Amino acid sequence: MKLQSSRTFIESISLDSDRQYLTLHIPMDEYNIDEEKIFTYFNESKGSRYWFKSKDNAYNVIGIHYIESIWRDKFQPDAVAESKRVLFEKIQQEKLGEDLKSKLSLFGGTLFDDKDTTDEWNDFKMVEFHLPEWQFDLNNRELFLTRDKSELNMDGLLDEVDEVLTAIENAEISEKEKPVVKSKRDIFPNEWKLLVEEAVNNLNDEFKKVVLARQKLITFESKAKRLYLIRRLKDEADTYTIYFEKGKSTFVSKTPEKLFSISGEELTTNAIAGSIQRVEDNQENTVQKDFLLNDDKNLFEHRVVRESIVSDLAPFSEGLNYKKNPLLMENKYIYHLFTPIQAMLKKDADEFKILKQIHPTPAVGGLPKNLAKDYIKEHEYGTRGLYAAPLGVIHEDKDCEFAVGLRSMLISARSATLFAGCGIVKGSDPEAEFLETEVKFTPMLNVLEATTNELHGSTNGTNV
Numbered sequence: 001m002k003l004q005s006s007r008t009f010i011e012s013i014s015l016d017s018d019r020q021y022l023t024l025h026i027p028m029d030e031y032n033i034d035e036e037k038i039f040t041y042f043n044e045s046k047g048s049r050y051w052f053k054s055k056d057n058a059y060n061v062i063g064i065h066y067i068e069s070i071w072r073d074k075f076q077p078d079a080v081a082e083s084k085r086v087l088f089e090k091i092q093q094e095k096l097g098e099d100l101k102s103k104l105s106l107f108g109g110t111l112f113d114d115k116d117t118t119d120e121w122n123d124f125k126m127v128e129f130h131l132p133e134w135q136f137d138l139n140n141r142e143l144f145l146t147r148d149k150s151e152l153n154m155d156g157l158l159d160e161v162d163e164v165l166t167a168i169e170n171a172e173i174s175e176k177e178k179p180v181v182k183s184k185r186d187i188f189p190n191e192w193k194l195l196v197e198e199a200v201n202n203l204n205d206e207f208k209k210v211v212l213a214r215q216k217l218i219t220f221e222s223k224a225k226r227l228y229l230i231r232r233l234k235d236e237a238d239t240y241t242i243y244f245e246k247g248k249s250t251f252v253s254k255t256p257e258k259l260f261s262i263s264g265e266e267l268t269t270n271a272i273a274g275s276i277q278r279v280e281d282n283q284e285n286t287v288q289k290d291f292l293l294n295d296d297k298n299l300f301e302h303r304v305v306r307e308s309i310v311s312d313l314a315p316f317s318e319g320l321n322y323k324k325n326p327l328l329m330e331n332k333y334i335y336h337l338f339t340p341i342q343a344m345l346k347k348d349a350d351e352f353k354i355l356k357q358i359h360p361t362p363a364v365g366g367l368p369k370n371l372a373k374d375y376i377k378e379h380e381y382g383t384r385g386l387y388a389a390p391l392g393v394i395h396e397d398k399d400c401e402f403a404v405g406l407r408s409m410l411i412s413a414r415s416a417t418l419f420a421g422c423g424i425v426k427g428s429d430p431e432a433e434f435l436e437t438e439v440k441f442t443p444m445l446n447v448l449e450a451t452t453n454e455l456h457g458s459t460n461g462t463n464v
């Protein structure tokens with residue numbers, strides 16, 4: 001019988017009648033489980049599961065079955081902070097082990113903006129954070145199990161946990177079929193280029209930058225298998241993995257971009273802007289990198305992003321730390337200019353106020369921020385929803401980590417909508433920007449193994 005050491009801890013728990021939930025924090029290093037096995041076992045909980053893996057591996061968390069959620073149609077930081085406080089007040093947390101490292105998390109975020117959502121994004125709210133029944137922390141090999149006390153059977157609880165963990169361990173990973181792509185097409189490609197041209201003409205000394213995104217629609221012959229996606233997302237590439245199921249929709253992102261994280265009183269973020277394609281050839285890549293690090297347009301784009309983040313953080317900070325010259329971020333398909341930024345937070349700064357202030361950074365919105373946001377809302381085709389939106393995990397204190405939902409797609413039964421954008425400044429060339437967005441589609445096309453132009457079955461629209 002496993003979980004022996006946890007059994008002595010559980011005996012000493014007395015239930016606190018003021019709290020609705022009991023959360024057991026359990027070491028699970030005796031079980032050999034991974035992402036695919038967890039998702040295989042909890043197949044029935046489809047529509048109520050997430051996976052969040054951070055870029056530096058600080059987090060690798062899976063949540064199953066949203067037992068309680070905070071959600072709002074408007075993002076008011078104080079109201080969300082209050083809902084979070086109330087939710088954590090309802091939970092009695094008990095550790096069934098020593099030296100446990102993970103923290104109970106809520107996973108979620110906000111939509112990019114409050115543009116009227118099309119049907120496409122109906123499953124998601126303006127703001128939502130979820131407390132799962134099962135939270136697996138795969139880095140520390142720990143589990144949080146949350147149960148409503150009205151449905152609790154303390155006697156059999158650890159046996160049930162053992163049974164579930166053993167069943168996960170033994171879950172048979174079936175061969176996952178690749179989704180057969182029926183059609184693949186750009187949404188309004190020529191109109192998008194005209195939009196870029198128009199934006200370039202509208203930019204001036206005041207309106208300096210706007211990020212314009214476009215979409216690619218992929219349809220499948222049959223339903224896209226979620227387990228296939230989990231396997232494809234499991235590569236070790238240096239990015240976040242965000243996998244968010246809600247109702248009939250799944251949002252997936254392999255973003256390289258952190259919005260910010262807070263640990264204690266220290267906030268860490270980075271400015272990312274300025275991009276160039278990474279190619280196969282090493283010598284050519286040296287030229288690409290050298291160009292990016294010295295190109296005035298990219299350096300300008302980068303500087304305005306950094307300055308804006310720094311000024312957004314100033315009111316919350318006692319001190320800010322960053323270097324003058326950007327560094328090079330090397331992703332699988334693309335290089336970016338980036339500047340790490342650290343801030344020591346004031347005591348009263350909270351994660352939601354900071355989130356509201358900092359999002360959208362000019363890396364995904366533009367500058368000035370409000371002008372750019374309005375421009376995007378009015379001119380861009382479609383709704384961004386969770387594309388370029390903040391998603392991440394929060395805890396009872398203000399520790400948190402948010403990423404920006406780039407290199408992403410929204411999957412519904414038989415189709416996937418992919419999103420990619422780029423910063424438009426004075427002098428931007430629509431064709432070059434079109435190609436840059438094409439590069440930014442690659443991570444999701446690669447997840448779907450749809451990078452080639454081979455299609456099966458009938459097609460419709462302008463296929464690419």
Ligand SMILES: C=C(O[C@@H]1C=C(C(=O)O)C=C[C@H]1O)C(=O)O
Nearest residue numbers: 273274275363406420421422423
């Ligand atoms: C908007 C996107 O990427 C952003 C825009 C960048 C740019 O314009 O150089 C670089 C990185 C991201 O901050 C996207 O991937 O869709």
